[in-house]
Amino acid sequence: MAITFYYGAGSPFAWRVWLALEHKLLDYDQRVLSFSEGDPKKPEFAALNPRRKVPVLVDAQGPGQGQAPFVLYESAAILEYLDEAYPGSGMPLFPGDMRGRALIRRMVCEADNYVAPAVNRLLSRVLFTPQPQWNAEKIAAAHRDCVEEFDAWEPQFRGDYLAGPLSAADLTLYPMVALALRCEYKKPDVDVRAALPPQFDGWMQRIQSLPYFSKTWPAHWK
Numbered sequence: 001m002a003i004t005f006y007y008g009a010g011s012p013f014a015w016r017v018w019l020a021l022e023h024k025l026l027d028y029d030q031r032v033l034s035f036s037e038g039d040p041k042k043p044e045f046a047a048l049n050p051r052r053k054v055p056v057l058v059d060a061q062g063p064g065q066g067q068a069p070f071v072l073y074e075s076a077a078i079l080e081y082l083d084e085a086y087p088g089s090g091m092p093l094f095p096g097d098m099r100g101r102a103l104i105r106r107m108v109c110e111a112d113n114y115v116a117p118a119v120n121r122l123l124s125r126v127l128f129t130p131q132p133q134w135n136a137e138k139i140a141a142a143h144r145d146c147v148e149e150f151d152a153w154e155p156q157f158r159g160d161y162l163a164g165p166l167s168a169a170d171l172t173l174y175p176m177v178a179l180a181l182r183c184e185y186k187k188p189d190v191d192v193r194a195a196l197p198p199q200f201d202g203w204m205q206r207i208q209s210l211p212y213f214s215k216t217w218p219a220h221w222k
């Protein structure tokens, strides 16, 4: 298989790449790393990504065929690469004209720089803090930050998806929202779903209805 994709279940960054590989109808070999076993920290993985994080993509084919396999980490860069390396395969991740693509890139940056840290704060205070140590004030503050962030996305929608057609922006934001919703599984009164802007419901359902979506759902969330 030309493409090898290093994945960790529950990582919104790795999930984005999985969705993108499927959206592009690419063949790939998936290697699942276990966070609890410390797989990303192991030397063989650190040789691929010195930052010791998933996702990583290794492409032994693509435009540089005949050269050494191309190793790439950072999910946003991976999506850009896949779209440029395989323009004729599947659906584009950055559809539209130059300005349309710039807007998609801007949304990807906004999700990474603002949504991900907000969701991460909520996760760390709910999912990664033992229940006896939950701090109601800190959880409420993190919840508020997430809600403010999600609210800021409501006016961005240009149709069924963020940029009109499905794009890298949706595949980036969706896993972050799903992760925030996951907090309700452990602490139902966090109630992220009720706080989502109205447009999110249909948008999430459209993404969840994509033919490849269900296989990308984190295995331990079933």
Ligand SMILES: N[C@@H](CCC(=O)N[C@@H](CS)C(=O)NCC(=O)O)C(=O)O
Pocket (backbone or CB within 6 Å): 008, 010, 011, 012, 013, 014, 035, 038, 040, 041, 052, 053, 054, 055, 073, 074, 075, 076
């Ligand atoms: N900016 C990176 C973030 C990747 C990242 O933070 N990955 C986390 C999982 S969400 C990870 O692999 N952490 C390693 C660990 O927990 O051992 C990207 O977009 O790829």
